[in-house]
Amino acid sequence: MALQTVDHVAVSLDAPNVDPLQGTKYDFKRDLVGYGRDSIHPRWPNDAKIAVSFVINYEEGAERSLLNGDGQTESVLWEQPHVPDRIGSRDPKIESDYDYGARVGVWRLLNMFEENNIQTTINAVGQALEKNRPLAHSLVAGGHEIASHGYRWIPYHNMTPEEEKQYMLRQMQSLKATTGTYPSGWFVGRCSSHSKALIHEVHEELGVPLLYEADCFSDDLPYWADVPAEKNTDQPKGMLMLPYSYDNNDLKYQIAPGTWGSSGAFFEYLKSSFDVLYAEGLKGRPKMMTIGLHCRISGKPGRFAAVQSFVQYVQQQPDVWITTRKDIALHWHTTFPYVRNNAPLDSIVNELKPDVPKVDNLVYARI
Known part of the structure; x- marks a missing residue:
């Protein structure tokens, strides 16, 4: 192997794979080809030109805190992200900023979406929803999808697989208790290299169908992934990856660089993303757009205005499928x-009838 030095570190031009998890049940393969230049036609219901889903991440009360048994306070995604962690003591400022999301922000967002007849996907952290039962009841009554965002809103990459699995099992039981059903979709967020395999394992053990996993950002359409644990099974199920979005996401208000300097900047970015994807749909290659929101961020009045304006803009356009992540996965x-083995979809697409499915019980914009 040819060696060279880069930044005083010896690297090999022909270095082998050094991933310690290679060949194990955790070894999900990367796919750098995807659907290719021409993509595929997703055949959205009613011949929609784009599928749009709004995701509300509900994390408040499950963040790192001494009250939750952690040795430090949370330090990210709040109004003063430059403030370092507090080790061994509480920080009332951070706690109260998170509390705003649970007490006020989530209701402001939900009221607006429901007034516009939009069902959202709630990425729910189990412990957070346990602490706000009125919200859990309202989410169920409103017909919103409740997906799993982990039992705690904490990093999982330093845990053993056994420890992380226990959090997942607790999460499944927690959401069953607060909402009446198990989640069928996951977005861990602060995931580990074990997370996807463990999610598959937990759902198999509980006998609960897994519709999708969303810890990916690699496409504008859903795609299937082979599950390493199913390598030698006769009837593999695969794992549907439903890409999430960190670009169409309000978290950029509170991280640098790339921070949204104003609600207007966030709206303009969302509008630009929508317009490009919508134009591609008009050319025969419809896509999916996901908007990620946080109650303590976009639930604040000034930022809320951007979300409200974008909802109004989207609803003015024809042939838009506004739906939940679950319904996209079911489709x-x-x-x-x-x-x-990620067989090419062209043969599948060519065998499909040209007519698109008709769905009456989902929300559309001017279809």
Whole structure:
């Protein structure tokens, strides 16, 4: 192997894979080809030109805190992200900023979406929802999808697989208790290299169907991934990856660089993303757009205005499917069923009838 030095570190031009998890059940493969230049037609219901989903991340009360048994306070995604962690003591400022999301922000967002007949996907942290039962009841009554965002809103990459799995099992039981059903979709967020395999394992052990996993950002459409643990099984199910978004996301208000300097900047970015994807849909290659929101961020009045304006803009456009992540996943399972080894979808698409499915019980904008 040819060696060279880069930044005083010896590297090899032909270095082998040094991932310690290679060949194990955790070794999900990367796919750098995807659907290719021409992509595929997703056949959205009613011939929609774009599928749009709004995601509210509900994390408040489950962040790092001495009250939750942690040795430090949370330090990210609040109004003063430059303030360092407090080790061994509480920080009332951070706690109260998170509290705003639970007490006020989430209701402001939910009221607006429900007034516009939009069902959202709630990425719910189990412990957070346990501490706000009125919210859990309202989410169920409003018909919103409740997906899993982990039992705690903490980093999982330093845990053993066994420890992380216990958090997942607790999360499944927690959401079952607060909402009446198990989650069918996951977005861990602060995930580990074990997370996807453990999610698959937990759902298999509990006998609960897993519709999708969203800890990915690699496409504008859902795609199937082979599950390493199913390598030698006769009837593999695969794992549907439903890409999330960190670019169409209000978290950039509170991280640098790239911070949204104003609600107007956030709105303009969302509008630009929508316009590009919508134009691609008009050309015969519809896509999916996901907007990530946080109650303590976009639930604040000044930032809320951007979300409200974007909702109004989207609803003025024809042939837009505004829906939940779960319904997108259900559509994909039905329209593009899993084929092992990421077999090309062209043959599947060509066999499909040209007519698109008709769905009456989902929310559309001017269809």
